[in-house]
Amino acid sequence: xxxxxxxxxxxxxxxxxxxxxxxxxxxxxxxxxxxxxxxxxxxxxxxxxxxxxxxxxxxxxxxxxxxxxxxxxxxxxx
Numbered sequence: 449x450x451x452x453x454x455x456x457x458x459x460x461x462x463x464x465x466x467x468x469x470x471x472x473x474x475x476x477x478x479x480x481x482x483x484x485x486x487x488x489x490x491x492x493x494x495x496x497x498x499x500x501x502x503x504x505x506x507x508x509x510x511x512x513x514x515x516x517x518x519x520x521x522x523x524x525x526x
Contacts, residue, residue: 468494
């Protein structure tokens with residue numbers, strides 16, 4: 449794995465973790481769900497809302513791109 453692929457993985461994991469923990473807290477406190485439904489619901493919310501990061505080799509070298517549901521198009525990160 450290249451440096452940018454590792455960075456993309458870490459960004460993806462970090463964003464998902466933040467959204468998962470936040471969603472788990474909100475679901476646990478503001479809904480009547482119990483048991484495994486709380487983390488399952490938080491997992492779905494985190495998966496859908498987390499931005500997607502990908503490392504792509506271009507003619508100018510390897511670049512990092514991000515796609516997110518709240519942004520139009522694909523953004524170059526680095």
